[in-house]
Amino acid sequence: MPGGKSPGPQVKDKDQYEALRDKGYSKEKSARIANSKGAEKRGGKAGKYEERTKADLYKEAQKVGIEGRSKMTKAELAKALRTN
Structure with a gap:
């Protein structure tokens, strides 16, 4: 791997x-995307954040830390969810 350090066996x-790391994504987000099957290609499944309640956004923010x-x-x- 470039950079000399492997992300570990948990990354598929x-x-x-x-x-994704080269693009500036965090380690956690890069791993989450790399471990999901085609999630980056599918997109749009969860709906727009503006259409969700604050409670829903809070729960999602809690999941991703x-x-x-x-x-x-x-x-x-x-905004925090978009940039995480």
Whole structure:
């Protein structure tokens, strides 16, 4: 692997993981995408964040470990989820 460090055995698609890391994605998000089957290609399945409730966004933010989520507005949660 370029960079000298393998992402580990838990990552299914190591090439995709490395490509996402090179684009600036976090380790966690890169691994999540690389481990899902075609998730990056499918897209649009969850719906727009603006169409979801603040409670739904909060639960999603909790799943992915966004810090400070309890003090965020709905718009801030949506932005944090997009950029995580």
